[in-house]
Amino acid sequence: MRELLRTAWVWMVMVSLCAGALAQSGVRNGGSQTARSNDGSQLEVKKDEFSGATIVRLKEFPVAVAADHVFKLTMETKVNDTSPAARMLSHEPKAALVFTSQSVKGQDFGDRELHFLIDGKPLRASVAAESIALQSEDPRLRVTSRLHAVMTLEKLRRVAAAREVKMRLGLFETELTSDVRAAMRAFLSAVDAAVQKAPSKERD
Secondary structure: OOHHHHHHHHHOOOOOOOOEOOOOOOOOOEEEEEEEEEOOOOEEEEEEOOOEEEEEEEEEEEEEEEEEEEEEEEEEEEEOOOHHHHOOOOOOOOOEEEEEEEHHHHHHHOOOEEEEEOOEEEEEEEEEEEOOOOEEEOOOOOOOEEEEEEEHHHHHHHHHOOOOOOEEEEEEEEEOOOHHHHHHHHHHHHHHHHHHHHOHHHHH
């Protein structure tokens, strides 16, 4: 029961943060358009003209690459989200993280708990909810699975600012390179810029 409640909570926050925005298209919900602002890199900033929310997204990029396993990450948050679902949740700003695993035989993620070692200090971040494994289009890395997690921006800042970061997601471990941490910092800078442009109550 406890595991079910934790998984349900992760999905509830994911729905509130994303609401379909992780889709690549700029058209959703019956044709609703979003205005895009891109910097030509891995960042994407969208203004939802209907809800008024600003969606900041770090496009999918590789975190770990091996011959038999490729592990990727994308993250996203909403600024000035006034939806009922967002108001029901904690006011502490959060980001939705989606990990994509492509492997030869499938990767076992065990308890799916997300942990970090930041400059040698432990940080427990979240528990991920795993979606159903799918067959990959890659003839070599045939099994694709996605794990969805939620992380506060405060914890994400601690990870991005560290000099050395190791990450463990269930049974999978890897080290976050300087490129990965730089991408996280760019994402957080874009979030800060969006907050500054939002109405004053979002910054309070």
